Amino acid sequence: MASNIQTPGVYIRERSAFSNPMVSVATAVPAFVGYTPHALYDGKSYKNIPQKITSLAEFEAIYCYPDAAKVKQYSPQYYLSPQKKTPPSDDYIQIGDNYYTILPDPDTIYYLYNSIRLFYANGGGDAYVVSVGDYGQPSGRAAVPGRQIINNNVKLADLTAGLALLKNEQEPTMYICPEATLLSVADNATLMQQMLLLSTQTQTAISIFDIIGSNAPDPVTYMDDIETFRSNTGTVGLNYGAAYYPFVGTTIMQPRELDYTNLFGGDVNQLAALLPETGAAKVINNMQNVSSGTTTEQNNNALLAVSQTYVLIMRHLLTAANLLPPSGGMAGVITTIDNEIGPWQPPANTFIVGVTSLPLKLNDAEQGPLNVDAVSGKSVNAIRYFNNRGILVWGTRTLDGNSLDWQYLHVRRTMIYIEQSVKLAAQPYVFSPNDKNTREAVRAIIGSFLADIWKAGGLIGATPAEAFSVDCGLGTTMIGDDILNGYMTVAIKVAMIRPAEFIMLTFQQEMQKS
Known part of the structure; x- marks a missing residue:
């Protein structure tokens, strides 16, 4: 400005008093990958295109047959x-x-359409859909009693290709493939491992899994299906995955839809x-x-x-047509809880709207091996029926159940929320001078953001200093070589709230007193 001052007079120079506001990223945006009745709108094909939708009506406009009165969607x-x-x-x-x-x-069983409906019945909002194709031809014969339902029209190559399209989409925070259980066990294992790998690569989304066999679990041998699931999820990215068991009986399809x-x-x-x-x-x-x-x-x-x-x-x-995998409903539950409270609230001890029955009613003893597994550590969250309370989601663990850091789903999701929000807030300072002013600005904006989370109940501590800390400076998080090499290091610590999963009540008799 000084170079422009040539005439005597009074000049005004305004300076910003506050740092740029930190914008929070979305926390509940599921991405559904699977088969749809249709994928054409306004003459444009939406097959193998990650498309954002905001309502069930928008999904129906793009992915359903236009003349719903004459043609069944499913x-x-x-x-x-x-x-x-x-x-x-x-x-x-x-x-x-x-x-x-x-x-x-x-070959006529598909889950994505009704899973989307279950998602919106539970308060769903923004979502992404990747249609990998429409419905194939029926086989003309019934399934073999007691065997897994495998739809020959559902292809691993289709689903993995659709999943790969999400790699460059930063907004989705959940990956869901409702038709994964219609694959063979081997193909399902490959797909689950690909989903977890993508979650670790993007670091923006969790993967929600359904379990093969949970549509018709045997009350005696149901743990065989759990063990098969655990052995097929691999070892990569377990803290980004969560599984729910069993399938749920819903009211999504109405009598008029079948004849x-x-x-x-x-x-x-x-x-x-x-x-x-x-x-x-x-x-x-x-x-x-x-x-x-x-x-x-x-x-x-x-x-x-x-x-x-x-x-x-x-x-x-x-009843048979309304038996659905729970992943779509859980995406809706997570969305509702995030909107009402935040991602730090565990999505458990709550109901799934539209769920009226379960193919298997677990008790405490039966849920124990699902919740805690000493060998693999891969926890499976149960959906259970309780007398006088109804059907509730009774678990909030990731597949990394033995990890003290990442065993809880809401801890992982809150950390994703903080990490991505901070990453977005720090981008304007790329190429700024790596000096004290820049470091203090970055530290202040992150500290203000974490203080807001603490006030909302997302971090634990009597004071902000107990709930979080943000360090950034020469001699604390950096040395001289870091500055010469163009690095600015910010160290953030947060105290996450852990749920009281096991509440111990101790009763002791007291001697009679005069």
Whole structure:
């Protein structure tokens, strides 16, 4: 300015009194990778493109069929398989003297669409979607009872390619692949390890996993599925991963979304053989008459009115279709808690909206080996039913369950929040002089940010000095060579709040006193 002063007079020079405000990064932005009904909007394909959405309506506009009144967005196929004797599980239908189990066509089962709906039912907001393709052709046959459901249309190469597209996206804070459990065990292991590797590379997101076998867990041998999961997640990035068990029974799909076309591949002759009511035979004859002019909805309503057997079948069909992996719902729970409190609040001891049942009800003794594993240390968070309280998320651990630093999910997520916010705040000072003024400005802006977190309850301590410290200076965090080499080192320490997972109550009798 001095070089511009040439005329005598009074000049004003304004100087900034405050440092630049520190903007917090988003903490709850899941990225869903999987198969969608559709991926076309305004003539543009959205396949294999990380697309940010802000609402369920926006998802439906881009990834669903435009004429929802005529085309089902998701149409799984199921078969009623006759059994020679009463099935060992409760999941069967008795029609007359015969027993039937409901088995899906594996190649028609997909989870992303309903997982997105469950996410928004639980308070979801911003999210990313990577559609790796639309639905494939059905196999035309039922799954084998007791075996894992493997969808041959779900490809490991598709999901890993979609996941790789997120590497350059800095905003997502959660990676979710709802259809991962539809892969083979080996392919699922590869995908999970790729997700954890990506989390460690970006350092911005956790990976939320579902577990193969948790859709129909055996009450005796369910730990075999847990051990298989633990042995397949590898050893890299465990503190960036979290798993939830088992699947959850939801109310996401409504009765109007399923009808007789979801049975036997639409073959009404196989359905007719199961319905003993006379009125049902008349309705089916009318359905087969091309000139009748009745719609699928009218025919379905007519069957529901005349056949209690058909009502029973459709009720079980809806229950089967509503069994979903919990990852999408957990993303919504985390989003709600972050918006109300912050990422430092554990996403546990709370319910998942829309969840009404569980395929396996764990007790304390059964959850113990899931929560704490002395060998691998890979904790699995349980979703449990409690009398008079309902279904609750009963765990908040990462896969690195034996780590004193990173065993809790909210600790890892809070540190991601602090790290990325500080990184963003420090960028304006790149290429600034590495002098005392710059170092003090950086220290002040970070200290103010951490003080706000402490006031909000995210850090523990009676005073700010007990909750955090920020050091940056010559002789404390740097030496002369650091300055010559262009390095400015900032040392930050924070005291994280740990949950009281185990509350010990001690009772002692006291002697009677006069």
